[in-house]
Amino acid sequence: MKCVALMVAVAALLSACGGGRPDRMVQRVAASQTDRLIASNQALLRAAPNDTTAMAALAAAYLQKVREVGDPVYYPKAEALLGTALKLQADNGEALIQMGALSLGRHRFRDALDWGDRAIALDPYSARALGVAGDAQIELGRYDEAFATFQRMVDMRPDLSSYARVSYVRELTGDADGAIEAMRAAVGAGGPAPENVAYAEVLLGNLYFDRGDLYQAESAYRAALTAFAGHVPAWAGLARVLAARGRYAEAAGLYRRAVDLNPAPDYVIALGEVSAVAGDAAAAHRAFELAVAQQRLFAANGVDLDREQALFEADHGDPAAALSAARWAMADRPSVHSADALAWALYRTGDLQDALEASRQARRLGTRDALMLFHAGAIEAGLGLRDQARAHLAEALTINPHFSVLHAPEARKALTALGGMP
Numbered sequence: 001m002k003c004v005a006l007m008v009a010v011a012a013l014l015s016a017c018g019g020g021r022p023d024r025m026v027q028r029v030a031a032s033q034t035d036r037l038i039a040s041n042q043a044l045l046r047a048a049p050n051d052t053t054a055m056a057a058l059a060a061a062y063l064q065k066v067r068e069v070g071d072p073v074y075y076p077k078a079e080a081l082l083g084t085a086l087k088l089q090a091d092n093g094e095a096l097i098q099m100g101a102l103s104l105g106r107h108r109f110r111d112a113l114d115w116g117d118r119a120i121a122l123d124p125y126s127a128r129a130l131g132v133a134g135d136a137q138i139e140l141g142r143y144d145e146a147f148a149t150f151q152r153m154v155d156m157r158p159d160l161s162s163y164a165r166v167s168y169v170r171e172l173t174g175d176a177d178g179a180i181e182a183m184r185a186a187v188g189a190g191g192p193a194p195e196n197v198a199y200a201e202v203l204l205g206n207l208y209f210d211r212g213d214l215y216q217a218e219s220a221y222r223a224a225l226t227a228f229a230g231h232v233p234a235w236a237g238l239a240r241v242l243a244a245r246g247r248y249a250e251a252a253g254l255y256r257r258a259v260d261l262n263p264a265p266d267y268v269i270a271l272g273e274v275s276a277v278a279g280d281a282a283a284a285h286r287a288f289e290l291a292v293a294q295q296r297l298f299a300a301n302g303v304d305l306d307r308e309q310a311l312f313e314a315d316h317g318d319p320a321a322a323l324s325a326a327r328w329a330m331a332d333r334p335s336v337h338s339a340d341a342l343a344w345a346l347y348r349t350g351d352l353q354d355a356l357e358a359s360r361q362a363r364r365l366g367t368r369d370a371l372m373l374f375h376a377g378a379i380e381a382g383l384g385l386r387d388q389a390r391a392h393l394a395e396a397l398t399i400n401p402h403f404s405v406l407h408a409p410e411a412r413k414a415l416t417a418l419g420g421m422p
Helices: 002-016 024-047 052-069 074-088 093-105 109-122 127-139 143-156 160-172 176-189 194-210 214-227 232-244 248-261 265-277 281-300 306-316 319-332 336-349 352-362 370-382 386-399 408-417
Strands: none
Touching: 024 052, 052 074, 052 093, 052 194, 074 093, 093 109, 093 127, 109 127, 127 143, 127 160, 143 160, 160 176, 160 194, 176 194, 194 214, 194 232, 214 232, 232 248, 232 265, 248 265, 248 281, 265 281, 265 306, 281 306, 306 319, 306 336, 319 336, 336 352, 336 370, 352 370, 370 386, 370 408, 386 408
């Protein structure tokens, strides 16, 4: 009943956000392959209710559906199927891998590592099992282990999944050119579903955007839409590009289109921020209300959004709530990005000294992330560390002068106040 009530609330808030109705024909065409997989495996299970292969395949299709439409209600369905499959066949490797994928989707990374390790124990040569384990190790801050796991994975099976993970390793360690090179290889390798290729194109677009190359970012996002019509992350990417170019009304329109198709909290928050910058405070307020409702709906379906909630509350809500969420995030997923969220939450509550230490932890891999560097610069400026603050703010704006519609203007203003050149 709680999920039903939350879904009703989300529907009402979606309507209040005033977006145009989505192109349902595009949505149906784009999702039809996954829908056919769901229908065919449901039919198999009706004919053979104990078919564990069909259970794992149907669960995988449900997880793919979440990627396409952002609806977390498919997670409990997948969990029930996989739990039954493993009761009937404890050594079902595919079910173990899908359990790991489900745990990753829910941000339950310790569980994901356990499922991945169990799948690897069954088949040490399973690249997909290595991917599950490596993804979990990354989020748990076990970077040396993760990098070794991904190296095994790419050595064993150089494909879209392994190249994308190599790209992320390079991004984390500050090698932007290497990250782009690996993601290009991922796109070129292709994938089992059109959405997979589109998502790799979006990741490539994000890498270009994060280095301030709007032209290449837009090109990659449009390529994603060619690969998979109605791909929501690609619409959101194009909206980011428009916002970076100062075309806020058009950006808000694209974000509304994305939110109509997939009201994931990230897209809803972005819609709120661009609406605020455009001067539409009412639209921003409605979007942030929807973001809160969506976060609750995801949590009700077993998804841990502590880190995401921490950043949202720090920027738009209650600093004390941000700090509480950030501490939970560090306990559950002590990655460099969780450390950055903790640093920003501490800054918002006025604990600058602890914020500085958390920021240093966040930057320990040499990640060249403009938002992370802005956070560092703001904290250092608050502590009177002018030289360090000036250096980090300038670096953030050099990497990407458009890194955030909310914070890039703040970075320029702060840098000017410190005597630097924006």
